[in-house]
Amino acid sequence: MTRILLIKLSALGDVIQTLPTLEAFRAAYPEAEIAWLVEEAAAPLLSRHPALDSVLISRRQTWLRAARTRRGLGAAWQEGRHLVQALRKQPFDAVLDLQGLLKSALWTKLARSPRKVGFMGTRELSYLALTDRLPPYDPDEHAVRRYLRLAEHLGAVAAPIRFRLALPLAAGQNLAPLWTAGNGPLMVMHPGTRWPSKHWPPQLWAQLADALRQARRARIVFTGSAADRPLIAQIQAQMHGEAVDLSGRTDLPALARLLFQADAAVTTDTGPMHLAAAVGTPVAAVFGPTAPWRTGPYGRQHRVVRTGVACSPCRERNCLRPVCLTELPVEMVLTAALALLDQDPGLSRRTLSRQVVHGQEVGVIEHVAVAGEAAELAAAGLGE
Numbered sequence: 001m002t003r004i005l006l007i008k009l010s011a012l013g014d015v016i017q018t019l020p021t022l023e024a025f026r027a028a029y030p031e032a033e034i035a036w037l038v039e040e041a042a043a044p045l046l047s048r049h050p051a052l053d054s055v056l057i058s059r060r061q062t063w064l065r066a067a068r069t070r071r072g073l074g075a076a077w078q079e080g081r082h083l084v085q086a087l088r089k090q091p092f093d094a095v096l097d098l099q100g101l102l103k104s105a106l107w108t109k110l111a112r113s114p115r116k117v118g119f120m121g122t123r124e125l126s127y128l129a130l131t132d133r134l135p136p137y138d139p140d141e142h143a144v145r146r147y148l149r150l151a152e153h154l155g156a157v158a159a160p161i162r163f164r165l166a167l168p169l170a171a172g173q174n175l176a177p178l179w180t181a182g183n184g185p186l187m188v189m190h191p192g193t194r195w196p197s198k199h200w201p202p203q204l205w206a207q208l209a210d211a212l213r214q215a216r217r218a219r220i221v222f223t224g225s226a227a228d229r230p231l232i233a234q235i236q237a238q239m240h241g242e243a244v245d246l247s248g249r250t251d252l253p254a255l256a257r258l259l260f261q262a263d264a265a266v267t268t269d270t271g272p273m274h275l276a277a278a279v280g281t282p283v284a285a286v287f288g289p290t291a292p293w294r295t296g297p298y299g300r301q302h303r304v305v306r307t308g309v310a311c312s313p314c315r316e317r318n319c320l321r322p323v324c325l326t327e328l329p330v331e332m333v334l335t336a337a338l339a340l341l342d343q344d345p346g347l348s349r350r351t352l353s354r355q356v357v358h359g360q361e362v363g364v365i366e367h368v369a370v371a372g373e374a375a376e377l378a379a380a381g382l383g384e
Contacts, residue, residue, distance in 0.1 A: 001029050001093045001154070006036045007107055008098040009058060012252075012271030013295065014143065015042040016278050018098055020161045020369075021147045026051040028156035037087075037107055044252045045275075048166040048357045050364060056086055060103065087111045096150050097122075097130065105129040117150055140291070144298045160368045161298070163278040167253045167363040169354070184217035185263035185341055188281075191235060192228035192247070193270040197289045197319040200268065200328065202231060206238035207330045208266065212337060213241040221246055221262075223255060223272065260352060260365050264340040266333065273297055280350030280367035282340035284333060285374065288324035289314045292376065301347035302374035303336035 004025055008018045015038060025034055036046055037056040046055045059079060066072030091112040097104050100122030108116050108129040120127050121136035134153060137146050148158050191205050212218040220241070222232045226248030236243055250258060255272060259265060260279040267273040267283060269290045276283045277297035284303045285296060291313040292304040305328065306312065312324040350367040357364070 001032055003033045003090065003092045004029065004035070005087075005092045005095045005111055005113070006034070006098060007096060007104050007111075008147075009037065009039045009060075009104055009107075010042060010099075012042050012045075013274040014099075015045060016163075016271070016274040017143045017295070017298065018147050019163050019165075019278060020144055020158050021096075021098065021151045021156075022049070022051050023162040023164065024148060024151040024156040024158035025154075027158075028151075032093075035092075042252075045165060045256070048168065048360060048362050050164060050166060050355065050357045056083060058083060058107070084110055094154055096154075097126065098147050098150065100126050102126055115154075117153060119150075140293055142293060142298065143295050161371055163280075163365075163367045163369065165253075165256050165278065165365045166355075166357055167257055167365065169361050169363055182217075182219040184213075184219050186221065186261060187212055187218045187337070188221050188223055188259055188262040188265040188276070189243075190223045190265065190267040190270065190272045190276075192224040192231055193268040195289070195317045197314075197316055197322050198268050198270070198325070199231075199322075200286050200288075200325050200333075202234045203238050204328070204330050204333075205235045208333055208337070209235070209243055210240050211330065211334050215334070215338060216341060220244070221258070223247060223250060223258070256365065257363070260350070264337060266337055269295065277302060277369075278367060279365050280348040280369075282343065282348060283374075284336040284340055286325070286328065286333060288312060288322060288328070289316055289319065291315075292374065296374050299347075299369040299371070299374065301340075301343065301370060303339060304374045304376045305333050305336045306376065 008015055033053045035054045035056055036052055038046055040057050040059045043057045063076035066076040087110050094115045095108055095111045095113040097108045097118035102124035105126035115132055116130045117132040118130045119137050120133040127133055209220045220243035222243055222245045224247035228247045232245050232247050256275055256279055259276045259281050262281050264282045265276040267285055269287050273283055273285050277299060282301045283297040287304055287306040296304050307324050307328050309324050347370050352363055352365050355364045
């Protein structure tokens with residue numbers, strides 16, 4: 001197999017969970033030309049990746065906004081046409097639709113290949129674009145394992161499960177830590193998420209941050225997008241101690257580097273949760289309406305915290321009475337976060353090294369996951 005195309009367009013967490021599949025293909029076919037088609041939001045994570053030969057970017061959201069004007073529509077059409085030409089210039093030996101939606105099926109159909117691989121029964125009839133239709137997947141299988149099954153179908157087996165990310169380096173830039181102030185453990189907290197139903201109440205985040213400062217003199221750093229600033233300001237206003245707010249001030253590579261440096265992270269179920277897990281930082285993940293066994297942080301060094309109420313997981317983006325999170329006590333999340341700080345550092349096998357990729361010097365984070373689901377701290381107690 002000499003030319004392979006992976007199609008995983010979005011979202012951030014889904015793209016990150018597909019990285020072991022990329023590594024499986026690179027290990028199985030070291031001389032192959034491997035390309036990845038991704039949407040622009042997650043593209044910075046794949047830029048200069050040592051296992052990739054090229055990154056093709058669908059700027060779908062930008063095109064949709066541009067199409068509101070005649071001039072913008074013309075520019076979007078030209079960009080889209082160039083992407084189609086790139087997909088069709090040379091045939092691929094195999095195309096994998098790892099998204100399973102109409103938007104990925106359209107690109108799968110346009111790409112030239114005798115083998116188009118994916119799962120039967122995926123949403124929006126996307127499987128109709130496939131030639132190799134694997135049986136429908138178990139929705140309760142973890143996403144990392146699910147994606148790897150498509151690779152295994154083509155002879156690529158992941159052993160071990162490996163994550164790598166490339167960080168751009170300016171000329172002469174070193175790999176020194178980004179954060180050096182203070183002596184206590186560095187705790188990154190990421191409270192924001194796009195789903196209102198995934199939000200843990202701000203006052204509980206504030207109590208958790210204060211408790212970690214008191215218990216371990218932890219240095220608290222909040223991260224998020226610019227849209228998360230009001231939420232984080234609300235949390236900080238209820239804290240008794242100090243914390244740093246970096247919301248809207250870190251791009252994806254900078255966030256990856258900060259998370260790599262952190263001793264632990266506490267997050268909601270969101271893309272940066274998967275980013276922390278990918279760089280090998282232990283995560284205490286607060287779950288409510290979603291299923292951690294499907295999309296939780298991958299690896300046994302992490303902890304999932306949830307109430308275990310009967311209605312969870314409901315998969316609802318909005319909820320009038322989100323008891324799965326409003327009734328999740330600070331003490332449970334604190335217990336999980338402290339356990340991360342006390343566990344064996346050997347569970348996080350990770351390195352940061354300087355490498356030359358495609359003629360450019362980059363910092364490469366490599367993490368080999370200790371296979372298995374995160375331990376769960378639920379109402380019934382801690383279960384391994």
